[in-house]
Amino acid sequence: MQELDPFSPAEAEAAPLSALNEAQLQAVETVEGPVLVLAGAGTGKTRVLTARLAHILGRGLAYPSQILAVTFTNKAAREMRLRLERMVGENAGGLWLGTFHAIGARILRRHAELLGLSSNFTILDTDDQLRLLKQLLAAEKIDDKRWPARALLAVIQRWKDRGLTPDKVPVSDAGEFASGRAQDLYRQYQDRLRTLNAVDFGDLTLHNLTLFTTHADILAEYQRRFRYVLVDEYQDTNLAQYLWLRLLAQQSRNLCCVGDDDQSIYSWRGAEIGNILRFEQDFPGAAIIRLEENYRSTPHILAAASHLIANNRDRLGKTLWTEAQEGEKVRLRAVWDAEAEARWAGDEIEALQRKGHRLAEIAILVRASAQTREFEERFISLGLPYRVIGGLRFYERQEIRDALAYLRLINQPADDLAFERIVNLPRRGIGDQTIQTVRAHARDAEIPMTHAAERLLGTDEMKPAARRALSGFLKDLARWQEAAHSLPHAELAKIVLDESGYTGMWQADKSIEAPGRLENLKELVAAMAEFENLGGFLEHVGLVMETATVIGADMINIMTLHAAKGLEFETVFLPGWEEGLFPNQRSLDENGLAALEEERRLAYVGITRARLRANISFAANRQIYGKWQSAIPSRFIEELPEEHIEVLAEQGLRPNPGFAPRQHRLETRAAPAPISRASSSALYRPGERVFHQKFGQGTVKAADDDRLLIAFDQAGEKKVMASFVRKG
Numbered sequence: 001m002q003e004l005d006p007f008s009p010a011e012a013e014a015a016p017l018s019a020l021n022e023a024q025l026q027a028v029e030t031v032e033g034p035v036l037v038l039a040g041a042g043t044g045k046t047r048v049l050t051a052r053l054a055h056i057l058g059r060g061l062a063y064p065s066q067i068l069a070v071t072f073t074n075k076a077a078r079e080m081r082l083r084l085e086r087m088v089g090e091n092a093g094g095l096w097l098g099t100f101h102a103i104g105a106r107i108l109r110r111h112a113e114l115l116g117l118s119s120n121f122t123i124l125d126t127d128d129q130l131r132l133l134k135q136l137l138a139a140e141k142i143d144d145k146r147w148p149a150r151a152l153l154a155v156i157q158r159w160k161d162r163g164l165t166p167d168k169v170p171v172s173d174a175g176e177f178a179s180g181r182a183q184d185l186y187r188q189y190q191d192r193l194r195t196l197n198a199v200d201f202g203d204l205t206l207h208n209l210t211l212f213t214t215h216a217d218i219l220a221e222y223q224r225r226f227r228y229v230l231v232d233e234y235q236d237t238n239l240a241q242y243l244w245l246r247l248l249a250q251q252s253r254n255l256c257c258v259g260d261d262d263q264s265i266y267s268w269r270g271a272e273i274g275n276i277l278r279f280e281q282d283f284p285g286a287a288i289i290r291l292e293e294n295y296r297s298t299p300h301i302l303a304a305a306s307h308l309i310a311n312n313r314d315r316l317g318k319t320l321w322t323e324a325q326e327g328e329k330v331r332l333r334a335v336w337d338a339e340a341e342a343r344w345a346g347d348e349i350e351a352l353q354r355k356g357h358r359l360a361e362i363a364i365l366v367r368a369s370a371q372t373r374e375f376e377e378r379f380i381s382l383g384l385p386y387r388v389i390g391g392l393r394f395y396e397r398q399e400i401r402d403a404l405a406y407l408r409l410i411n412q413p414a415d416d417l418a419f420e421r422i423v424n425l426p427r428r429g430i431g432d433q434t435i436q437t438v439r440a441h442a443r444d445a446e447i448p449m450t451h452a453a454e455r456l457l458g459t460d461e462m463k464p465a466a467r468r469a470l471s472g473f474l475k476d477l478a479r480w481q482e483a484a485h486s487l488p489h490a491e492l493a494k495i496v497l498d499e500s501g502y503t504g505m506w507q508a509d510k511s512i513e514a515p516g517r518l519e520n521l522k523e524l525v526a527a528m529a530e531f532e533n534l535g536g537f538l539e540h541v542g543l544v545m546e547t548a549t550v551i552g553a554d555m556i557n558i559m560t561l562h563a564a565k566g567l568e569f570e571t572v573f574l575p576g577w578e579e580g581l582f583p584n585q586r587s588l589d590e591n592g593l594a595a596l597e598e599e600r601r602l603a604y605v606g607i608t609r610a611r612l613r614a615n616i617s618f619a620a621n622r623q624i625y626g627k628w629q630s631a632i633p634s635r636f637i638e639e640l641p642e643e644h645i646e647v648l649a650e651q652g653l654r655p656n657p658g659f660a661p662r663q664h665r666l667e668t669r670a671a672p673a674p675i676s677r678a679s680s681s682a683l684y685r686p687g688e689r690v691f692h693q694k695f696g697q698g699t700v701k702a703a704d705d706d707r708l709l710i711a712f713d714q715a716g717e718k719k720v721m722a723s724f725v726r727k728g
Contacts, residue, residue, distance in 0.1 A: 117207075209244055299325075438470075
């Protein structure tokens, strides 16, 4: 596993400018005026950035303190500083090099008093933010079950990503949270942060914007200071970061942004692809330099990726090429189901291992975290060590541990650890004091906590409200234990998760993580059906968890496609290329064509992680939410160039619906559900009256692909899918 830069640090530090290719050299030497370097995957952007900094310092164009270099991760900043110091020595001292957050904090601490803060302000983490928001919700008597603090935090973060202070949030964007009270809660939250002399990560950019727009002298100071501004991963910037950079670069105009529009995959995190797409409009006369020579992958892999991404409309355009040998074609594997998919991957990995290939150079890249279970269990059965990067192993995830605790307590009522984990999850009004009372009684009587709780119900040692809540929980537990004797254990699990309110808790949670947690719970229920009984399943989980503690250096890498950006491996497996899974149906439903293009960029990122071998697979059938469904191959498969693809299909698949392999190609439907609905926007014209089931009557203001901008009579302006309204 390596970083994006294909050159080793030693090579990058020692190489003279003559070692750069023509495009790289142009990117290094074009130092005056705005420059956008479109750096394709594996084209050496880190080397170019470092060489550009060294070139500016070496020619004496600026002192280190007059250069601002911004990255997205601390790791990238450390790596760049280390390389630069080895290239130019002490001349790198004083350089302003760091992440957006680090640079923002540095500036803010120098001028904190102008924003009502002290220079020693605290930067809150997510837990502290949630704790503060929960206090505000409680003070406002807002039901935090219906309107969770995490959902409010997501709204506030979105506003901060757009550079909006509470007074600048449009009325039409007030949102649905707590019946439109989010803006006022945002204002209270900011006031409370100021009282605590604290900021959150979003404030580090937002307060900088406020500082620069309200104190022209301070903005002018930094504009004079920074003669050169360099930005890495520009496609990942949000609107607030873009505005911050534009302000700083207004005077010198020596802004160099390095990025790849084809790798913009973080819109859900606030990234705005429009920042890179409109660079020429924002900075007239800008030089656009394309780095297209790839030093990572084989021609077949690059051709497949380039052919796929060419289907996107919103891109600046480039074509990767390489002088490397042809190598193996991209393999497209059709299998019966997810279990067969994992079995095939396991067999292929074992074959590579026998040939001497390191497991650490192999990656399984999934679209959804719920996909990892089959691979984890297959690798465990084969004795292949693995690690999940950027996340927990399936059975270690919070929602899975919670669900297992319910099942463990049903199977074994003496499991006190399970009892304590879920007795007040979701919250039932059983507080810590009540649990401590039950625990003490159980310890004194040497009985399980469930038995102790039953005894305490007949005493006055607990408050009436806590006693009622505990009684209700124990009755539910007894009913589930009785049902366990007659119901299939997978069906029982679904009933328990629903009746306990645990599923509803995550359905009400509006955070980014909530949909994934619900998918994982459904995957858990599906996994249970493979076992004869509940006890057998729980025993299997225990063995899996024990095996998972084995630590080894040479391990297969399992991660989501989002987590894989910036990495590379010799061999990559890309499973689950099916409609609804990839591209993701929920994303398409929410954002239409824009989401489809981002999903395609995600596919592009996945393919270009591979140096020597790329394996794409899809299943003819997949168990979704516990039910078997015929799967339709992803539309991305049809967009792969047949001359660079080798198709491998299991015998007997031809009769299955939606799957008809030809000699070299697989037929797929061209444009299913959400995209075919996009044409419905043509039915509505500006000025036309429409009706939405949730927002009521409104007037169409504009139509853009599958989305309409509607001014609703009561809810204000909103963008909605065209298929969700009717004329009226």
